[in-house]
Amino acid sequence: MRFGTVEALAGATIDIRAGEFLAIVGDSGGGKTTLLRAIGGLLPLAGGSIAFHxxxxxxxxxxxxxxxxxxxxxxxxxxxxxxxxVALPLELEGMAREERLQAAAGMLARMHLQGVEQRMPRELSGGMRMRVAMARALVTRPRVLLLDEPFGALDEVTRQALDEELLVLVRETGATAVLVTHSIQEAVALADRVLVLRGRPGVSLAPIAIDLPARDELTRLSVGFASLCAQVQAGLRGGRVA
Ligand SMILES: Nc1ncnc2c1ncn2[C@@H]1O[C@H](COP(=O)(O)OP(=O)(O)OP(=O)(O)O)[C@@H](O)[C@H]1O
Ligand SMILES: [Mg+2]
Incomplete structure (x- = not known):
C-alpha cells in the first residue's frame, strides 16, 4: 500500500489458514490496520495481490x-x-425486524452489554462502544473476522472475560479470525499463530505457533504461556526477519 511517499507492507507475504485464529502484534505505524483494510478490500493495492481460497x-x-x-x-x-x-448488517440483508433485533440483543448480551440497547453511542464509554462494534461485526456470523484492537480500551478483567467470549464465538462459527492487538498476553491467549510486524512501516517475521494444551483461565498462569509471550516479545524487540 502506498500513502504518498510511505510504503506500507512492502514485500509482505502473509498466509492465513482457513479457520485459524491469527493475532498480529507490532509497532505503532507498522501497518497492522493497513493490512486489515487491505484484506477487507477497503484500500486499493499499490502492488501485489490478496487471494481468498x-x-x-x-x-x-x-x-x-x-x-x-x-x-x-x-x-x-x-x-x-x-x-x-448492531442490527444494521442484518437489516441490510433484509432480515425481518423482530428476528434481527433479537439476534442483535443476543450478541450484545454476549459482549456483556445488557441494559444499554436503547442508548445512543455517545452515551457509552469508549470501551463499551468498541464492544458494540464487536457485536455488530459478529452478528452476521462472518467467515472471516477482522478485528482491530477491539478491547484496547478495557480494564484487564473485562478484557479477559471478553477474550474468552470471543474465542467461544469464533470456535462456534468456525470463522477465520485476524486480531490486531497491542497485548502480547491477549495474542498468545487467543491465537493459533502470532505474527509480528516489526519496524515502521513494518516487515513481517515468521509467525510463532501457539501450541498450548488448553485455553482456560489457568493457561495464562502456566510456564508454557510465559515462554510463548517471551518469544513474541523477543520478536518485537528484534528477532530474525523472515
Ligand atoms: N490514510 C493514510 N494516509 C497516509 N498514511 C497512512 C494512512 N494510513 C496509514 N498510513 C501510514 O501507513 C503506515 C502504517 O499505518 P497503520 O495505520 O497500518 O499502522 P498500525 O500498525 O495500525 O499502527 P497502530 O498500532 O498505531 O494502530 C504508517 O506509516 C501510517 O502513517
Ligand atoms: Mg492501527
Whole structure:
C-alpha cells in the first residue's frame, strides 16, 4: 500500500489458514490496520495481490456477509441506538425486524452489554462502544473476522472475560479470525499463530505457533504461556526477519 511517499507492507507475504485464529502484534505505524483494510478490500493495492481460497484450495471472492469488521475507532452510527447499530448488517440483508433485533440483543448480551440497547453511542464509554462494534461485526456470523484492537480500551478483567467470549464465538462459527492487538498476553491467549510486524512501516517475521494444551483461565498462569509471550516479545524487540 502506498500513502504518498510511505510504503506500507512492502514485500509482505502473509498466509492465513482457513479457520485459524491469527493475532498480529507490532509497532505503532507498522501497518497492522493497513493490512486489515487491505484484506477487507477497503484500500486499493499499490502492488501485489490478496487471494481468498475455499477449503479445497479453489480461488473464491468473499461476499459482503463473509467479512466482519471491527475497526480501531468503532465507527458506530451516532444517530442510531446501540441495538439498531448492531442490527444494521442484518437489516441490510433484509432480515425481518423482530428476528434481527433479537439476534442483535443476543450478541450484545454476549459482549456483556445488557441494559444499554436503547442508548445512543455517545452515551457509552469508549470501551463499551468498541464492544458494540464487536457485536455488530459478529452478528452476521462472518467467515472471516477482522478485528482491530477491539478491547484496547478495557480494564484487564473485562478484557479477559471478553477474550474468552470471543474465542467461544469464533470456535462456534468456525470463522477465520485476524486480531490486531497491542497485548502480547491477549495474542498468545487467543491465537493459533502470532505474527509480528516489526519496524515502521513494518516487515513481517515468521509467525510463532501457539501450541498450548488448553485455553482456560489457568493457561495464562502456566510456564508454557510465559515462554510463548517471551518469544513474541523477543520478536518485537528484534528477532530474525523472515
Ligand atoms: N490514510 C493514510 N494516509 C497516509 N498514511 C497512512 C494512512 N494510513 C496509514 N498510513 C501510514 O501507513 C503506515 C502504517 O499505518 P497503520 O495505520 O497500518 O499502522 P498500525 O500498525 O495500525 O499502527 P497502530 O498500532 O498505531 O494502530 C504508517 O506509516 C501510517 O502513517
Ligand atoms: Mg492501527
Amino acid at each position: 475455499d477449503a479445497r484450495g479453489r480461488s473464491v471472492r468473499p461476499g459482503p456477509r463473509d467479512l466482519g469488521f471491527c475497526f480501531q475507532e468503532g465507527r458506530l452510527l451516532p444517530w442510531r441506538t446501540v441495538l439498531a447499530n
